[in-house]
Amino acid sequence: MYKDLVSEFKHIYREHGKTTIAARAEAEQAADRISQHGYKNIFFAGSGGSITTIMAFAEIIKRLSDIPAYWEEAAELMVSNYKQLNQDSLVVIMAKTGTMIETVQLSAYCKEHHIPCIGFVMIDDTPVANQVAYKVMLDVESSPIRYLTLYYFVFRLLYNHGDFPDYESFCASLEQLPEALCHVLDAYDETAQGFVERYHEEPFQLWIYSGLNQGEALKYAADIAEELFRQKTQIMNAAEFFHGCLEIADDDTNIILLKSEGPTRVLDERVERFLRKYASKKLVVIDTAQFELPGVDDAYRGYFSPVILNVCIEELITNYMIERTGKSAATRRYYGIVDY
Template sequence: MVKNDNEVYKSVLEKGLSQRDRIEDAISKIFDENEIRNIFLVGCGGSLAVMIPCKYILDELSDITVNVYNASEFVNLNPRTFTENSLVIVSSYSGKTPETVKAANMAKAKGAPTIGFMGKDDTPLGEAVGFAFANHAETGVTDSKIIMLYQIVFNVLKKRGEYERYEEFMKSLEALPEGLVKVKETVEQRAKEFAEANKDEKQFLVLGSGILDGEAYAQAICIFEEMQWIHAQHINSGEFFHGSFEIVREDTNILILKGEDLSRPLGDRAEAFSKKYSGKVTVIDTKEFELKGIDEEFRGYFSPLVCSAVLDRYSKHIADVRNHPLSKRKYMGIVEY
């Protein structure tokens, strides 16, 4: 039985919104005291995937350079463009991921300003960063983190004089908790049906692009593989036609995420092809869902939050029917690696 956790979920999102003053103070301090020339987004797995939309937004609206790195690669490469004039944003829910903590300490040693996200701030990562934002919760952690990251991103844009609708954006952001709860309620029945239809599946192709590429990546490697032990391949919807579409057959199981950002045509193309050649295609299209109080101009930016809300219910239902809790692991945190 999958419990209804919408009230807890809503309160966690509201907690993320409540960090607005702290975030505005942090960004002001960072940009007033440093000559920020680029931004590095650093983490592993889901904690990395959740930051990918930030690069997409900044690439669209700003001329600042944004780099996304797995923490191990960041530490071992030590990019030449990484200097004391870099803003480093790191994320690890446990606050103990060794490579992420090492990345934060490396930035600290270089004199680069750091912002970190973790479940609890009294952790190695919380102690290593200049500005720590903790979001411990039973559910909604990812969405709460996206809300805080968006506040950072749009503060950066405002501080750099690159965005004039900051207050309007924040007003729409504040309407999200209620809207996302409605999204979850809307998909409850289809989440049950998805779980029943796919409980015995052995493999998924998970497609997404643009602002949803990180969501597709996280669903494939974190949910299906890490938490359900189902083989899954994350594919950028644009790259789908440069290799992976050759393995599509009538029974190929394909999950496509479609947002309302500038990459939507890539999802449309992938959907049209997939439905022509496979009878097992699931599409999550954010355009289907009503979001009261949200300015139409911002819906594309909120596509990851909508998809995350939908996929949360899909994932919890498939875990339930497979009798495989999302917390179950064979290696992670159990053996040396």
């Protein structure tokens, strides 16, 4: 019934993965220059799908380093007058088009106020690309492969700061990730199709996450389910679930729990126990621990939960939803259509 996405994505992961790995020096050299210059804190900033992709890296830094790290909506960062944001900061922007007004204004703000800013961009010679102090190109075609460049950059910063001495070992696993993600495609393809068949007309979905998985939960709920398919959604932190949200959980509610592999997994497991007892009929659990990642050291796979989820949700579920519903970016009512 559905077109063959797996073969298409496997080809992209393998070919674009090789190109991205071969270009790792670009991200590393940017990290080295920034480390040499020095910084006292890091702000990851963006809007829409861009901020959701880089959220996890602020959390990773918090776990591995004493470097203060934050993620912020680009527009809010500019108007909030945070005392922590100054010339000793590093602002990290990810920009898909390089023309979105929030990131254009933020990169201009950083330039005007002499705040070091690095832009991870997919299109060169755009307002964002031309305004940032440091620039690294990202893969244009593949969302999972874009993660690789960000991993190289962030973990190189941590290595330079003395927080992650096993950087080269980590990179050896990172080189195996594109092929490992091909195994994720095979493992989840049928499940993704089943999800779409059962839930493509759900009026409401509750997405629950913890730890590094916040960005991927928000990306699908807001930037895909709501924006493309006009399904109403809510995202909820697993620890916060028991402070109000549990009262809307029942067998009539489609609930998607994204189980992490790191220290917050215990929070996900607590939610899962409750939901299997009281709201199991439309419960979907996506557990990144269920996927084999050949060649990836178990010591590092917890850092890769977001990219595994990206394959399952953004690559497979989203594209099958587009095919099943006939809705897509081309059928949006407001975004890019009306002035706001």
